[in-house]
Amino acid sequence: MSSGFDQMSSWSRDVRFVSGCILMVFATTHFLNHALGIFGVATMEAVQDWRYWFWHSWIGTVALYGSLIVHPVFALLRVAQRRTFRMPAREVVQIVLGVAIPVLLIDHIVGTRVQGSLFGQDESYHAVLRRLWPGLALSQSLLLLLVWTHGVIGLHFTFRARETYARWRDPFLLVAILIPLLAIIGFSVAGREAQMMALPPELYTAQQVDMFNLNVTWAKRAFFGLIGGFAGFVVLRELRARALGAIAVRFVGHGVRRVIPGPTLLEIFRRFGIPHAALCGGRARCATCRVLVLDGADDLPPPGPNEARLLRRISAGDHVRLACQIRPKRDLQVQILLAAKQRGAGPSGAIDPDDRIGKKGLTVMVADLRAFTALSERQLPHELMNLLNRFYDEMSQAIAAHGGRIEAIYGDGLMAVFGLETTPARAGAAAIAAGGDMVRAVEALNREYTNALPLPLRIGIGIHGGQAIVGAVENESMGRREITVGETVMIASQLEAATRRLLSDIVVSAETVSATGRSYRDTVPHKIAVKGRDKPMQVYGFGSTPAGDPRADEARDDGRGAPTAVVEEKPV
Numbered sequence: 203m204s205s206g207f208d209q210m211s212s213w214s215r216d217v218r219f220v221s222g223c224i225l226m227v228f229a230t231t232h233f234l235n236h237a238l239g240i241f242g243v244a245t246m247e248a249v250q251d252w253r254y255w256f257w258h259s260w261i262g263t264v265a266l267y268g269s270l271i272v273h274p275v276f277a278l279l280r281v282a283q284r285r286t287f288r289m290p291a292r293e294v295v296q297i298v299l300g301v302a303i304p305v306l307l308i309d310h311i312v313g314t315r316v317q318g319s320l321f322g323q324d325e326s327y328h329a330v331l332r333r334l335w336p337g338l339a340l341s342q343s344l345l346l347l348l349v350w351t352h353g354v355i356g357l358h359f360t361f362r363a364r365e366t367y368a369r370w371r372d373p374f375l376l377v378a379i380l381i382p383l384l385a386i387i388g389f390s391v392a393g394r395e396a397q398m399m400a401l402p403p404e405l406y407t408a409q410q411v412d413m414f415n416l417n418v419t420w421a422k423r424a425f426f427g428l429i430g431g432f433a434g435f436v437v438l439r440e441l442r443a444r445a446l447g448a449i450a451v452r453f454v455g456h457g458v459r460r461v462i463p464g465p466t467l468l469e470i471f472r473r474f475g476i477p478h479a480a481l482c483g484g485r486a487r488c489a490t491c492r493v494l495v496l497d498g499a500d501d502l503p504p505p506g507p508n509e510a511r512l513l514r515r516i517s518a519g520d521h522v523r524l525a526c527q528i529r530p531k532r533d534l535q536v537q538i539l540l541a542a543k544q545r546g547a548g549p550s551g552a553i554d555p556d557d558r559i560g561k562k563g564l565t566v567m568v569a570d571l572r573a574f575t576a577l578s579e580r581q582l583p584h585e586l587m588n589l590l591n592r593f594y595d596e597m598s599q600a601i602a603a604h605g606g607r608i609e610a611i612y613g614d615g616l617m618a619v620f621g622l623e624t625t626p627a628r629a630g631a632a633a634i635a636a637g638g639d640m641v642r643a644v645e646a647l648n649r650e651y652t653n654a655l656p657l658p659l660r661i662g663i664g665i666h667g668g669q670a671i672v673g674a675v676e677n678e679s680m681g682r683r684e685i686t687v688g689e690t691v692m693i694a695s696q697l698e699a700a701t702r703r704l705l706s707d708i709v710v711s712a713e714t715v716s717a718t719g720r721s722y723r724d725t726v727p728h729k730i731a732v733k734g735r736d737k738p739m740q741v742y743g744f745g746s747t748p749a750g751d752p753r754a755d756e757a758r759d760d761g762r763g764a765p766t767a768v769v770e771e772k773p774v
């Protein structure tokens with residue numbers, strides 16, 4: 203009964219998504235039109251004409267009403283595919299909203315578009331507002347909020363696994379709050395204005411009233427019939443599955459669970475509260491639910507298009523599958539690959555995704571005290587610790603003053619990141635400025651410790667900006683630690699190592715310098731070999747006091763700012 207049903211899930215997700223987007227575009231234009239009520243009914247109607255130009259055309263009508271039918275049907279199919287109703291609260295909210303919306307929406311659609319098409323009933327704002335205000339104002343505002351909340355939650359869970367979404371999340375949230383708020387204000391202002399208009403009362407014929415009631419009744423019957431049909435299907439399927447008997451699913455580290463075949467592995471996690479990650483909520487978009495199938499892989503159907511595409515994208519190994527896409531029908535043994543040891547799982551076992559994990563455009567600084575071994579051999583331990591404490595004090599102040607964060611300290615060096623809260627351009631400039639302050643602070647320490655130091659302190663700093671993976675590692679003995687990893691960190695570290703060879707206190711990649719949009723004086727261009735890059739990398743060696751050069755800014759503007767000579771380093 204269910205295999206064909208299951209195979210639909212690959213493309214039904216896309217149908218649901220596209221139809222949901224069309225409905226969201228309609229809702230956005232509709233609500234923005236309501237918001238114009240703040241400026242009066244006449245303004246609303248002027249824009250309404252433009253809106254109708256598209257949504258009343260045959261393309262707009264097919265897209266809108268097609269989506270209105272297709273979206274709930276495919277959403278119900280998805281709900282019916284569930285074999286457990288243990289799920290995160292947000293998914294329960296989506297289902298409840300999805301069922302409540304049509305109940306309120308049917309009256310609205312029949313009262314406007316259907317009656318308008320059948321009887322030429324006036325659909326302009328002043329006429330509709332007079333019908334709705336004030337008697338139906340509350341239910342219509344509630345409908346607006348339900349539709350908007352449902353759409354916003356859907357978009358959020360669809361896109362939140364994407365890297366770019368993290369950058370747009372705050373503006374998205376702002377828009378998500380402003381649009382319904384302004385729409386309700388506009389609706390209220392215009393509703394009052396429409397009530398005060400000196401217009402003759404609308405008269406309805408008995409045929410119009412009967413037709414309205416008939417349409418509403420049949421539309422609601424069809425909707426509730428659809429829900430009843432799906433509920434009946436789910437009950438029958440459950441009875442059949444029970445008659446077939448249970449299978450054993452063994453989860454490495456979590457024991458064996460006996461289940462009636464049918465649910466996805468993700469649903470089994472939820473049913474038994476097994477800790478797991480499922481960032482996209484089972485939409486085959488995030489791969490955080492992936493498992494290694496240790497036994498029984500051959501009994502599973504091959505991955506569908508969405509699963510196969512995602513597994514390819516993450517270069518998954520053999521027998522790695524997405525828990526949200528497989529429905530075991532025979533005994534199975536699996537190992538959860540991600541988040542199996544994370545804490546903070548909810549009652550369904552879902553681990554709340556950490557929004558701070560992801561890829562980010564950052565500037566990474568790696569700094570190191572030079573000749574530290576020689577220094578440590580000639581200093582008494584407590585003197586050395588005293589010196590290191592002073593050194594890290596100064597370094598952390600310089601880094602924090604420019605908005606950076608120290609990520610790691612290792613004996614004589616540190617790694618810091620810039621750009622967690624700002625743009626890459628500003629992050630690069632901040633890191634270079636912090637580097638200058640750090641070098642000056644080391645010079646000041648040399649003056650302070652003149653007689654106590656066997657050799658002067660020197661620091662080397664490498665700075666490089668690019669995409670880096672930010673996240674956290676956590677275990678019982680060390681707690682939680684924020685970390686940044688990736689190629690950007692490795693390059694910054696190699697630039698720090700290059701400071702000795704290039705005889706510069708600070709070495710910054712040319713990409714980072716140009717991203718700042720600034721010019722710096724006293725810099726020497728070099729090309730150096732960097733592991734992981736085929737071609738030599740262009741870098742700038744800075745003196746101890748990097749600073750923007752106004753003359754260089756002018757020169758750059760008229761094309762004279764480009765370096766005139768490049769010192770090329772032989773590959774190492």
Ligand code: FES
Pocket residue numbers: 479480481482483484485486487488489490491492524525526527
């Ligand atoms: S939960 Fe996101 S891919 Fe399975």
